[in-house]
Amino acid sequence: MNTEMVKPRIAVHKFSSCDGCQLAFLNAGPALLELAELTDIVYFAEAGSLEREVEIDIAFVEGSISTPQDLTRIKAIRENSAYLITIGACATTGGLQGLRNLYASNTRDWTGAIYARPEFIETLDESQPVSSHVKVDLELWGCPVSTQQIMTALRALLFGVTPGDDRDKICMECKRRHNVCVLITKAAPCMGPVTRTGCGAICPAYGRDCYACYGPAENINAEALATCFEGLGLLPQDIARRFHFINCNAPNFKQAGTIWRNKS
Amino acid sequence: MNNPYLPWEAEVVERVQESASIVTLRIRFTDPAIRRRYRFDVGQFNMVYLYGVGEIPVSIVSDPQDEQLLDHIVRAIGRVTRALVTLKQGDRLGIRGPYGRGWPLHEAVGKDVVLITGGLGCAPVMSVINFIVKRREHFGKLTILQGVKHANDLIWRTQYERWAMLPNTQVLLAADVAGPQWQYLVGKATILLDRAVLDATNSIAMMCGPEIMMQACVTELLQRGFNPESLWLSMERNMQCAVKHCGHCQYGPHFVCQNGPVFQYPEIDELFGHKGF
Amino acid sequence: MTRGTLLNLPHAALGSLLAVLRQQGYNCIGPVVRDGAIVYRRVHHVSDLPYGWHDEQMPGTYRLERSNSPRAFSWAVGPEALKPLNFASGETLWRAERNHEGQIQFEETLPAAQPTAVIGVRACDLAALQLQDQHFLDGPYRDPYYAARREQLFLVAVHCTHPADTCFCASTGDGPQAEYGFDIEMYESEAGFLVAPGSAAGEAIVGELQLSKSNDSQRAIAEEEVRQAARKQTRTLPSQNLRDKLLASLDHPHWQEVAKRCLSCGNCSSVCPTCFCHTEHDNPALDGRTTEHVREWSSCFTAEHGDISGKPIRVQTHLRYRQWLTHKLGSWHDQYGRSGCVGCGRCITWCPVGIDITKEAAAIYEAQLS
Numbered sequence: 012m013n014t015e016m017v018k019p020r021i022a023v024h025k026f027s028s029c030d031g032c033q034l035a036f037l038n039a040g041p042a043l044l045e046l047a048e049l050t051d052i053v054y055f056a057e058a059g060s061l062e063r064e065v066e067i068d069i070a071f072v073e074g075s076i077s078t079p080q081d082l083t084r085i086k087a088i089r090e091n092s093a094y095l096i097t098i099g100a101c102a103t104t105g106g107l108q109g110l111r112n113l114y115a116s117n118t119r120d121w122t123g124a125i126y127a128r129p130e131f132i133e134t135l136d137e138s139q140p141v142s143s144h145v146k147v148d149l150e151l152w153g154c155p156v157s158t159q160q161i162m163t164a165l166r167a168l169l170f171g172v173t174p175g176d177d178r179d180k181i182c183m184e185c186k187r188r189h190n191v192c193v194l195i196t197k198a199a200p201c202m203g204p205v206t207r208t209g210c211g212a213i214c215p216a217y218g219r220d221c222y223a224c225y226g227p228a229e230n231i232n233a234e235a236l237a238t239c240f241e242g243l244g245l246l247p248q249d250i251a252r253r254f255h256f257i258n259c260n261a262p263n264f265k266q267a268g269t270i271w272r273n274k275s
Numbered sequence: 276m277n278n279p280y281l282p283w284e285a286e287v288v289e290r291v292q293e294s295a296s297i298v299t300l301r302i303r304f305t306d307p308a309i310r311r312r313y314r315f316d317v318g319q320f321n322m323v324y325l326y327g328v329g330e331i332p333v334s335i336v337s338d339p340q341d342e343q344l345l346d347h348i349v350r351a352i353g354r355v356t357r358a359l360v361t362l363k364q365g366d367r368l369g370i371r372g373p374y375g376r377g378w379p380l381h382e383a384v385g386k387d388v389v390l391i392t393g394g395l396g397c398a399p400v401m402s403v404i405n406f407i408v409k410r411r412e413h414f415g416k417l418t419i420l421q422g423v424k425h426a427n428d429l430i431w432r433t434q435y436e437r438w439a440m441l442p443n444t445q446v447l448l449a450a451d452v453a454g455p456q457w458q459y460l461v462g463k464a465t466i467l468l469d470r471a472v473l474d475a476t477n478s479i480a481m482m483c484g485p486e487i488m489m490q491a492c493v494t495e496l497l498q499r500g501f502n503p504e505s506l507w508l509s510m511e512r513n514m515q516c517a518v519k520h521c522g523h524c525q526y527g528p529h530f531v532c533q534n535g536p537v538f539q540y541p542e543i544d545e546l547f548g549h550k551g552f
Numbered sequence: 553m554t555r556g557t558l559l560n561l562p563h564a565a566l567g568s569l570l571a572v573l574r575q576q577g578y579n580c581i582g583p584v585v586r587d588g589a590i591v592y593r594r595v596h597h598v599s600d601l602p603y604g605w606h607d608e609q610m611p612g613t614y615r616l617e618r619s620n621s622p623r624a625f626s627w628a629v630g631p632e633a634l635k636p637l638n639f640a641s642g643e644t645l646w647r648a649e650r651n652h653e654g655q656i657q658f659e660e661t662l663p664a665a666q667p668t669a670v671i672g673v674r675a676c677d678l679a680a681l682q683l684q685d686q687h688f689l690d691g692p693y694r695d696p697y698y699a700a701r702r703e704q705l706f707l708v709a710v711h712c713t714h715p716a717d718t719c720f721c722a723s724t725g726d727g728p729q730a731e732y733g734f735d736i737e738m739y740e741s742e743a744g745f746l747v748a749p750g751s752a753a754g755e756a757i758v759g760e761l762q763l764s765k766s767n768d769s770q771r772a773i774a775e776e777e778v779r780q781a782a783r784k785q786t787r788t789l790p791s792q793n794l795r796d797k798l799l800a801s802l803d804h805p806h807w808q809e810v811a812k813r814c815l816s817c818g819n820c821s822s823v824c825p826t827c828f829c830h831t832e833h834d835n836p837a838l839d840g841r842t843t844e845h846v847r848e849w850s851s852c853f854t855a856e857h858g859d860i861s862g863k864p865i866r867v868q869t870h871l872r873y874r875q876w877l878t879h880k881l882g883s884w885h886d887q888y889g890r891s892g893c894v895g896c897g898r899c900i901t902w903c904p905v906g907i908d909i910t911k912e913a914a915a916i917y918e919a920q921l922s
Contacts, residue, residue, distance in 0.1 A: 186822035522829030528886030551871030
């Protein structure tokens with residue numbers, strides 16, 4: 012079809028992260044072969060492709076910005092990339108390592124507590140989302156993101172269309188899967204009512220409560236859910252930890268967690 | 276099989292760039308049998324399907340007696356429309372329709388017709404203007420009022436000027452913010468009503484545009500003695516199925532895709548102007 | 553069809569009903585205990601049924617417990633029943649294929665529905681089914697996906713004797729006695745069932761069973777038990793028609809009060825047996841040569857529901873809750889000649905924060921009177 016883009020050049024970059032989101036590419040199976048047909052994968056360290064300094068059309072970025080080197084590198088990547096997509100909680104909100112922004116008193120203390128020779132550690136004071144430093148065109152939430160999220164976004168871009176952004180609560184997906192609600196039947200402190208859809212409601216499907224790895228949904232009422240958890244018997248610090256977890260630096264999770272942390 | 280959800284293939288025969296963000300797509304069904312069978316009323320809409328992306332409602336602005344082409348004016352504003360305006364001649368898409376209730380043109384015969392549009396949401400009213408202009412002798416005085424935010428938003432300026440030359444026709448244009456070349460009025464759409472000479476007893480008013488503008492116009496027209504039954508409004512709501520199933524377009528008791536998009540004012544006055552419906 | 557004589561079906565003979573249904577080609581679905589709730593799933597054997605199980609429901613809470621009761625139907629409705637059987641929570645409506653010349657071919661993907669018998673349907677769910685039928689089948693456009701599955705349904709009603717704390721079907725006039733819409737009706741007692749066909753299809757099945765006739769006193773006892781179930785219900789709606797009251801109270805401060813508690817998670821609308829809203833989107837294959845146009849359950853509690861070209865008309869929660877309630881108890885009357893609520897109480901039980909439709913409606917209704 013003539014409206015199809017010419018083969019776009021793509022890159023997959025890694026910053027402070029566990030590499031898990033890149034597996035959404037490597038675990039794609041046959042779709043990975045198709046992806047290689049449809050695009051030119053010019054940089055993907057985990058898959059061995061290392062052409063780094065070239066202009067590219069779509070950059071996927073995993074990981075948070077937590078060192079001075081990260082900062083320099085993300086700016087260079089932004090300059091070389093027409094469209095930049097963050098993949099996963101680290102790149103999108105600063106990730107689990109962002110807990111140090113909230114709970115460590117200062118950088119010297121925590122590096123000293125962890126490393127034998129902290130003077131060799133060069134770090135920023137906070138673990139930050141990519142969007143704190145450069146313009147992000149699309150955020151794919153999740154810890155980790157799924158193959159489907161990446162392929163859906165890529166397909167939309169290949170069609171020349173802005174990828175969709177489903178910000179509904181995961182409860183919608185959970186009910187479509189006919190899961191029995193764990194909050195109602197087991198008094199489990201499920202984060203579903205404040206969490207963004209995208210995972211397919213995996214945890215409730217296996218009988219456990221959602222822990223919000225996809226971050227906040229649109230129009231959440233964190234206070235009402237926290238009050239509900241209190242009614243289920245959770246202590247204030249436990250409620251705080253439900254919000255201060257993988258996406259602790261997403262503004263409304265950060266705020267909700269801090270309110271309950273201050274109550275404990 | 277009669278599946279109301281299934282689109283028919285159609286192709287873009289011509290693409291007219293109307294402004295930086297507005298394009299008219301002249302479309303026809305690829306199957307001649309569907310082309311022969313398909314009929315619509317002025318003010319009805321089609322669901323236009325962009326391959327692999329989705330469907331959106333678009334009003335049909337061509338003349339219902341033109342059996343060759345269906346004209347759709349598309350403004351690049353959302354996910355689908357931004358891609359639709361890039362379609363080229365020969366590109367294929369999907370069409371199903373027509374849907375909804377159109378403008379009350381039978382009722383307008385013999386009466387003065389007041390057409391009010393605001394902002395860029397003028398596509399549904401363009402179909403009425405085109406229809407009446409072609410059959411000028413069947414209608415009384417024609418008053419065309421168009422308000423825009425910025426002078427630059429006014430497209431089809433030469434068309435308005437042509438219409439202004441027609442017998443027994445008044446065309447009034449206003450912009451909230453005038454540009455250097457703007458020789459028309461400056462202000463909100465209601466300023467147009469102040470200048471229009473209208474016969475409240477024998478007129479029918481049809482309007483389309485932002486609800487806040489239509490609200491102001493309804494208030495003004497009622498004050499000037501218009502019968503509520505003589506006011507007709509085109510409403511816009513989210514539409515996904517267009518066959519009264521998906522529930523998105525509900526406006527109180529109405530399904531806009533079926534009971535509308537054109538409503539007689541008393542049908543909707545209970546909720547009109549209430550935020551959130 | 554007039555109500556005929558009730559026939560005796562001992563507990564031990566329930567299996568023969570299932571056997572006859574299966575023989576006639578029906579796939580049998582019925583209540584089973586799964587993941588801490590009573591839900592409708594495939595029933596392979598009568599022992600799959602929830603013998604002795606009872607539910608305890610409250611706003612935001614559902615628990616199961618077990619006794620030695622010989623009954624299989626002493627529970628009130630769980631999170632879902634008939635809705636997903638007809639109105640699928642997600643399905644492909646059609647597929648499209650685009651060739652190298654750019655030509656598009658559309659192909660509908662109607663479901664291949666099997667004859668399905670549902671055992672143990674409640675009155676509230678039959679009332680809800682009638683409302684969904686009105687919506688999907690009776691309008692100017694018949695929904696072929698819903699219709700394909702609906703036409704294959706065979707419904708065995710069991711009159712409800714165990715309403716939950718959250719039930720209020722007596723107040724909406726939809727239960728606990730099932731009055732219409734079933735192929736077979738059954739009363740359950742300690743000894744077994746009293747059975748009568750409700751349709752020609754039901755008669756054909758019951759006829760195969762060769763059951764003895766019951767006597768008048770058996771019927772009287774059974775009916776009294778159902779009447780008692782109505783009396784046990786404590787929740788009520790202030791009126792069966794709240795349309796004008798609600799629409800006259802659009803600026804009532806109580807909407808904001810509910811919004812403080814409401815999570816706008818949409819669980820109430822997902823479990824509601826009459827809610828019909830759904831969204832549509834495309835799922836293209838990665839190579840772009842084919843695509844599927846799918847629909848799935850949506851809700852007026854999402855931003856997407858009121859979206860006009862990227863601008864949602866209901867951003868705040870109080871507007872979403874008001875849309876839901878004024879439609880369910882208000883404009884539904886204009887659309888379908890009655891309220892859209894059948895009193896099943898699901899929206900109360902399955903709301904994580906226990907928002908109670910009867911209380912919220914009453915708060916607005918009473919304030920309006922004063």
